[in-house]
Amino acid sequence: MRTYWDFYSAGKLLFGPGVLKRLGPEMRQQGFMQPMILTDRNIVAAGIVDRVLESMQIPPDQVTLFDKGEPEPSLKVASQAIEVAKASVPDVMIGLGGGSNMDLAKVTALLHAHGGNISDYYGFDCVPSAVTPIIAIPTTSGTGSEVSHAAVLTDSKQELKVSTLSHHLRPCMALVDPELTLSCPANVTAESGMDALTHAIEAFTARYPSDMTVGDETSLPYPGKNPLADLLAEKAIRLISTHLETAVKQPRNMQAREAMALASTLAGLAFSNGAVAVVHALEYPLGVSLHCSHGLGNWLLLPYVMRFNRPNRLQAFAEIATFLGCDTSNLSVEKSADLAIHAVEILKDSLGIPARIRDLGASREQLPEFAKKSHGIERLMDLNPRHPSEKDLHAILQDAY
Numbered sequence: 001m002r003t004y005w006d007f008y009s010a011g012k013l014l015f016g017p018g019v020l021k022r023l024g025p026e027m028r029q030q031g032f033m034q035p036m037i038l039t040d041r042n043i044v045a046a047g048i049v050d051r052v053l054e055s056m057q058i059p060p061d062q063v064t065l066f067d068k069g070e071p072e073p074s075l076k077v078a079s080q081a082i083e084v085a086k087a088s089v090p091d092v093m094i095g096l097g098g099g100s101n102m103d104l105a106k107v108t109a110l111l112h113a114h115g116g117n118i119s120d121y122y123g124f125d126c127v128p129s130a131v132t133p134i135i136a137i138p139t140t141s142g143t144g145s146e147v148s149h150a151a152v153l154t155d156s157k158q159e160l161k162v163s164t165l166s167h168h169l170r171p172c173m174a175l176v177d178p179e180l181t182l183s184c185p186a187n188v189t190a191e192s193g194m195d196a197l198t199h200a201i202e203a204f205t206a207r208y209p210s211d212m213t214v215g216d217e218t219s220l221p222y223p224g225k226n227p228l229a230d231l232l233a234e235k236a237i238r239l240i241s242t243h244l245e246t247a248v249k250q251p252r253n254m255q256a257r258e259a260m261a262l263a264s265t266l267a268g269l270a271f272s273n274g275a276v277a278v279v280h281a282l283e284y285p286l287g288v289s290l291h292c293s294h295g296l297g298n299w300l301l302l303p304y305v306m307r308f309n310r311p312n313r314l315q316a317f318a319e320i321a322t323f324l325g326c327d328t329s330n331l332s333v334e335k336s337a338d339l340a341i342h343a344v345e346i347l348k349d350s351l352g353i354p355a356r357i358r359d360l361g362a363s364r365e366q367l368p369e370f371a372k373k374s375h376g377i378e379r380l381m382d383l384n385p386r387h388p389s390e391k392d393l394h395a396i397l398q399d400a401y
């Protein structure tokens with residue numbers, strides 16, 4: 001039985017409005033002279049790449065710019081980035097954008113350092129040693145990839161999300177400047193914000209290390225529920241509940257943007273040192289097949305998975321209700337847990353984006369296949385507080401349909 005947990009982050013975390021100006025000095029201090037920036041055209045158009053270049057103060061002929069990043073990046077785009085890296089021999093990868101570009105930078109850093117095929121590294125702990133250093137600069141508030149050990153890509157042929165998880169993929173530096181999220185479109189703000197909320201809620205309600213079936217010596221991708229991840233998740237939920245709607249409806253509101261940027265990084269630390277579970281497992285096949293963002297897929301599923309998990313985590317859900325601002329005084333733990341689910345549904349409805357799986361054009365006939373594929377993601381099933389059968393997963397999907 002495992003009785004301990006461990007904790008990791010980016011090598012260095014810099015946070016706050018205007019902190020982008022520290023990029024150049026930090027790079028010089030670490031001796032990085034030949035960066036490759038992995039980004040996309042929206043980030044270029046928003047003027048963010050120019051700001052990064054200005055901060056770096058490195059001659060343009062020493063900088064490689066890869067701007068072909070895309071949402072939920074495909075294996076094809078990753079292969080293109082790796083080819084560019086081979087030709088330009090960068091000494092640091094800069095993931096600039098949302099989770100998609102940061103994950104692309106992680107995979108490029110991995111293949112640039114170790115060669116082989118991306119598929120050689122699927123799963124946990126398959127990266128033999130350090131990768132090319134990664135600097136992560138998020139421009140959305142949601143994924144927490146800037147501090148996490150995960151990189152997720154889309155295998156369009158097999159209609160699957162594939163991931164590699166390794167502590168070697170945690171960036172050497174995460175630079176979180178909330179000003180960079182001011183241009184983030186409303187739907188991306190809403191959907192990535194729900195991803196952060198899902199990270200925090202799944203971490204807070206996950207299995208305990210002592211409930212895991214694996215032994216002491218086994219290295220795990222996620223250690224499960226623990227007090228430090230709980231603390232981070234609690235703060236993230238409080239911030240999201242107070243500020244997400246404002247960030248969506250008043251995109252230039254700096255206080256809301258800063259709060260969401262902080263919530264996202266805290267939730268990233270919580271899940272990558274705690275857990276994600278059944279919401280994420282169900283989202284992977286659903287998101288690929290319905291071509292929706294990761295955050296939107298999570299959003300469609302979160303309250304229904306909470307309802308499934310409720311019997312096994314009454315106390316945790318009752319606490320979540322208070323983090324979400326509900327008044328639970330004089331309420332039983334059962335009623336308080338119900339309030340948490342209700343509060344998530346209210347938040348969901350307040351943001352005016354699709355609410356049901358059917359709204360994305362899915363048919364009911366697709367649901368059994370989603371359930372089957374999700375059930376196969378054992379590492380996430382094991383982290384869920386209530387172990388679902390394939391039939392349970394199908395029932396959750398039907399509720400969310």
Ligand SMILES: NC(=O)c1ccc[n+]([C@@H]2O[C@H](COP(=O)([O-])OP(=O)(O)OC[C@H]3O[C@@H](n4cnc5c(N)ncnc54)[C@H](O)[C@@H]3O)[C@@H](O)[C@H]2O)c1
Nearest residue numbers: 042071072098099100139140143145148150183184192294
């Ligand atoms: N590695 C991890 O730990 C982790 C965790 C959760 C999710 N993810 C992955 O992250 C991806 C989703 O990332 P995301 O939600 O951040 O969205 P995203 O990176 O896919 O970006 C969505 C869109 O928003 C645009 N955009 C982003 N920031 C902008 C800005 N400031 N101004 C203008 N446009 C902007 C992008 O160009 C893109 O078109 C998925 O692939 C998901 O699987 C990874």
Ligand SMILES: [Zn+2]
Nearest residue numbers: 143195199294
């Ligand atoms: Zn996520």
